[in-house]
Amino acid sequence: MKNRIKELRARNNWTQEELARRVGVRRETIVFLEKGDYNPSLQLAHNVANALGTTIDSLFEFD
Amino acid sequence: MLSKRNKKLTSPNKVDARRIIVMTVLLCLVAATILAWGWFAEPGGSPGIPAIALLLLLIGGFFLWNAWRDVRRGLPIEDERSVLAKTRAGYYAFLVSIYFWLALGWFEEELPMTVGQAGGAAIAFGALVFFAAWVYFSRFADPAIRVRQ
Numbered sequence: 001m002k003n004r005i006k007e008l009r010a011r012n013n014w015t016q017e018e019l020a021r022r023v024g025v026r027r028e029t030i031v032f033l034e035k036g037d038y039n040p041s042l043q044l045a046h047n048v049a050n051a052l053g054t055t056i057d058s059l060f061e062f063d
Numbered sequence: 064m065l066s067k068r069n070k071k072l073t074s075p076n077k078v079d080a081r082r083i084i085v086m087t088v089l090l091c092l093v094a095a096t097i098l099a100w101g102w103f104a105e106p107g108g109s110p111g112i113p114a115i116a117l118l119l120l121l122i123g124g125f126f127l128w129n130a131w132r133d134v135r136r137g138l139p140i141e142d143e144r145s146v147l148a149k150t151r152a153g154y155y156a157f158l159v160s161i162y163f164w165l166a167l168g169w170f171e172e173e174l175p176m177t178v179g180q181a182g183g184a185a186i187a188f189g190a191l192v193f194f195a196a197w198v199y200f201s202r203f204a205d206p207a208i209r210v211r212q
Binding site: 017020021025026028032037 | 204
């Protein structure tokens, strides 16, 4: 599963820690999400999309 | 001036802060119990036991300090991924501990230790496996158990 988290985070000029704080998760979770090494729950995917001002559909791309 | 939303984002989570205080007290209690156990198990005390208690305090203190730093930055000490990592580490620690207990039972007569010492070794081994698995799944691997879909 690919995602655009890093791209959208960079567009907002946020650090991983800043995004983690806004989503309410640990920084490592953002690191693993960006690398595509962790499949988030639907709730977490929604929270990340919400923090980045987008939708789950446009944030995650399923292979 | 911080907006209301940003104030909320940067203020330390009181529940997490309380949890760290409780964990610090528990860590001290565990270290004190190990010291007391060593003292009563061997009159006059054993030199290895205080070292184990100190090691536990140092490692536990390091993780608690990191958790406290995260809380002060407005980050949670746990989220869904960290809970998954802990759950999976517990699962492996449980499985490995079962085999350790079985091995202890099997080699019961050859072991040069008392039942109390063997129990202590089994608990320490389980804790060690949990710690190693927890570090691995927290830092290096996906803690989710994947199923074919």
